[in-house]
Amino acid sequence: MSIEITKPAVLAKFELGTSIQFQGTANDGITTIKLFAEQYLLSTIAVTAEKWTTAYSFNRAGKRHITARGYDASNRKLDQDEIDLIVNDDNLEILGIDVSNNNPPIDWLTVAKTKKVTFAFAKASEGVTYKDPDFATNWAGMKSAGIIRGAFHFFRPARPVDEQVENFLDMVGQLSNGDLPPVLDLEPYPDAVRAQWESIESVNERINKSKQWLEKVEAKLGKKPIIYTSASFWNELMNNTEDLVEYPLWVANYKPDYKTSKPAVPANNWGGKGYAFWQFTESDSVMGVSGRVDRNIFKGNLSKLLELTE
Numbered sequence: 648m649s650i651e652i653t654k655p656a657v658l659a660k661f662e663l664g665t666s667i668q669f670q671g672t673a674n675d676g677i678t679t680i681k682l683f684a685e686q687y688l689l690s691t692i693a694v695t696a697e698k699w700t701t702a703y704s705f706n707r708a709g710k711r712h713i714t715a716r717g718y719d720a721s722n723r724k725l726d727q728d729e730i731d732l733i734v735n736d737d738n739l740e741i742l743g744i745d746v747s748n749n750n751p752p753i754d755w756l757t758v759a760k761t762k763k764v765t766f767a768f769a770k771a772s773e774g775v776t777y778k779d780p781d782f783a784t785n786w787a788g789m790k791s792a793g794i795i796r797g798a799f800h801f802f803r804p805a806r807p808v809d810e811q812v813e814n815f816l817d818m819v820g821q822l823s824n825g826d827l828p829p830v831l832d833l834e835p836y837p838d839a840v841r842a843q844w845e846s847i848e849s850v851n852e853r854i855n856k857s858k859q860w861l862e863k864v865e866a867k868l869g870k871k872p873i874i875y876t877s878a879s880f881w882n883e884l885m886n887n888t889e890d891l892v893e894y895p896l897w898v899a900n901y902k903p904d905y906k907t908s909k910p911a912v913p914a915n916n917w918g919g920k921g922y923a924f925w926q927f928t929e930s931d932s933v934m935g936v937s938g939r940v941d942r943n944i945f946k947g948n949l950s951k952l953l954e955l956t957e
Contacts (some may be wrong), residue, residue, distance in 0.1 A: 654669065663705065674697045741765055743924075828868075874894045
């Protein structure tokens with residue numbers, strides 16, 4: 648390639664406020680580098696002896712998507728290179744959103760600019776055939792905006808597990824280092840889905856079907872999946888089992904104020920481990936998203952969230 652970012656390394660971690668040294672090479676007629684974080688121009692750098700360097704200090708924590716674009720003497724763009732890096736602030740409140748095609752088109756760069764969205768999950772698939780038509784756009788948009796991203800599959804218990812696994816994998820492909828683990832969405836809505844769960848009379852079979860998806864996806868993607876569910880579902884339809892508490896929990900429980908409330912957590916506080924993510928409302932507003940959107944908080948600091956992406 649004509650341009651390369653040689654420093655820092657991909658997903659290198661820096662504390663907020665640190666001056667970060669950027670270095671690289673450029674040839675084949677490239678005379679100028681423009682360095683961007685998401686859509687923001689950080690610096691314009693002259694290329695000297697096919698090398699370039701600059702330093703920058705960020706004022707927003709989280710994953711930052713860095714692009715170095717190379718231009719010739721006529722200001723024609725010739726090539727570019729991209730990396731992600733991490734700007735850490737362990738005092739940061741780790742908030743996120745989750746979306747699907749039920750949300751209007753999302754301006755992910757504006758979402759990231761609010762400083763109130765560190766991570767996001769996007770629906771990838773449902774059952775054996777449904778593929779979310781907005782997933783590819785959301786998946787690429789989250790990465791370009793520097794948002795730590797994850798993908799979820801809505802489980803249809805009456806449908807073959809293997810085909811549901813393949814449906815999800817067809818959409819997601821391979822996860823990258825820095826992506827959150829895959830998510831299995833287990834819930835009784837709408838009523839037709841509840842009826843499917845209830846048609847499986849054995850609780851053990853319900854558990855085993857869920858576990859098959861989790862194990863097969865983990866084997867393919869190399870990351871232990873997350874379970875999304877609610878205490879009411881887990882109590883009513885999974886007999887409050889602790890059989891799946893090895894998987895991190897994303898719990899849905901809507902409260903008027905997440906700062907002063909706690910969610911209801913099933914399976915004896917998920918086997919004593921508690922929840923990892925909490926979806927605390929389905930009707931919040933976030934710049935860049937038209938209408939209402941689901942909101943979540945991660946129970947931990949940015950360093951703990953990043954551990955899930957490794």
